[in-house]
Amino acid sequence: MTKIALITGATSGIGEATAIEFAKHSYNLIITGRRAGRLLELARKITEEYDVQVQTLIFDVRVQASVIEAINSLPEDWRRITVLVNNAGLASGLDPIQSGNVDDWEKMIDTNVKGLLYVSKSIIPLMIANKKGHIVNISSIAGKEAYANGNVYCATKHAVEALTKSMRIDLLKEGIRVSSVSPGMVDTEFSQVRFHGDAKRAEEVYKGFEPLHAEDIAETIWFIASRPAHVNINDVLIMPTAQASAVYVNKD
Numbered sequence: 001m002t003k004i005a006l007i008t009g010a011t012s013g014i015g016e017a018t019a020i021e022f023a024k025h026s027y028n029l030i031i032t033g034r035r036a037g038r039l040l041e042l043a044r045k046i047t048e049e050y051d052v053q054v055q056t057l058i059f060d061v062r063v064q065a066s067v068i069e070a071i072n073s074l075p076e077d078w079r080r081i082t083v084l085v086n087n088a089g090l091a092s093g094l095d096p097i098q099s100g101n102v103d104d105w106e107k108m109i110d111t112n113v114k115g116l117l118y119v120s121k122s123i124i125p126l127m128i129a130n131k132k133g134h135i136v137n138i139s140s141i142a143g144k145e146a147y148a149n150g151n152v153y154c155a156t157k158h159a160v161e162a163l164t165k166s167m168r169i170d171l172l173k174e175g176i177r178v179s180s181v182s183p184g185m186v187d188t189e190f191s192q193v194r195f196h197g198d199a200k201r202a203e204e205v206y207k208g209f210e211p212l213h214a215e216d217i218a219e220t221i222w223f224i225a226s227r228p229a230h231v232n233i234n235d236v237l238i239m240p241t242a243q244a245s246a247v248y249v250n251k252d
Ligand code: NDP
Pocket: 008, 009, 010, 011, 012, 013, 014, 015, 032, 033, 034, 035, 059, 060, 061, 062, 087, 088, 089, 090, 091, 111, 115, 138, 139, 140, 141, 182, 183, 184, 185, 186, 187, 188, 189, 190, 191, 193
């Protein structure tokens, strides 16, 4: 029976690369995000290249009613979700706590923490009914360390770490695997979003060293999801070779 992966935030970066990686391994896909055009284009590209089926769900993970409506709209045979990749997330701003913008804070908390919870709450009952499943949460080096001006983003990723551990305990008896991947710097649209569309500032972040590529994370997620049923990889902390911690980066 063909397996199904639901990947949130598949319109760019890590989510998009993960969708392609799972398609390569013959998974049917449910890809989600807010930008409908990009999702439809990715679905077209994947179905053209791989012998898999793709459903697109357009919703904002911050709005619980939209999450519920989207998941409820899935046809019956699309509800056997084998793998959920909770990837949708963002940083908004990079300011000291004393001058941080409350709208930025709320965006990060609502997306990275509440959004992950809303999606998980909708999918976990389906996995329980199916007596199996695997949830892979995308955390970050920011979930392990605090760094200057990272404050609220770091807090949300520390929350993802705590939720991953708690989920693993709560879902133990249900046979559902729970893992996380915690990347260092990955060259995606992440910094453009963090700097509110300032492409020049975003470009500077990845200059002078080779950052991770979205595909590196996608392959790691695939490795985690493709272990035998008795193996759970709890967490993978994955960094560019040129990055030793959140702040030590060996730049030219
Ligand atoms: P991108 O900005 O390239 O992708 C982010 C994805 O999240 C997009 O598909 C976006 O889709 C989706 N998303 C954001 N907000 C929402 C929302 N409210 N509702 C639905 N979807 C949303 O960044 P990355 O690929 O780098 O980020 C993916 C994850 O990886 C994030 O959780 C991020 O924190 C984490 N991460 C990134 C690192 C990096 O250095 N890049 C390092 C460590 C972790 P759309 O806008 O269409 O809704």
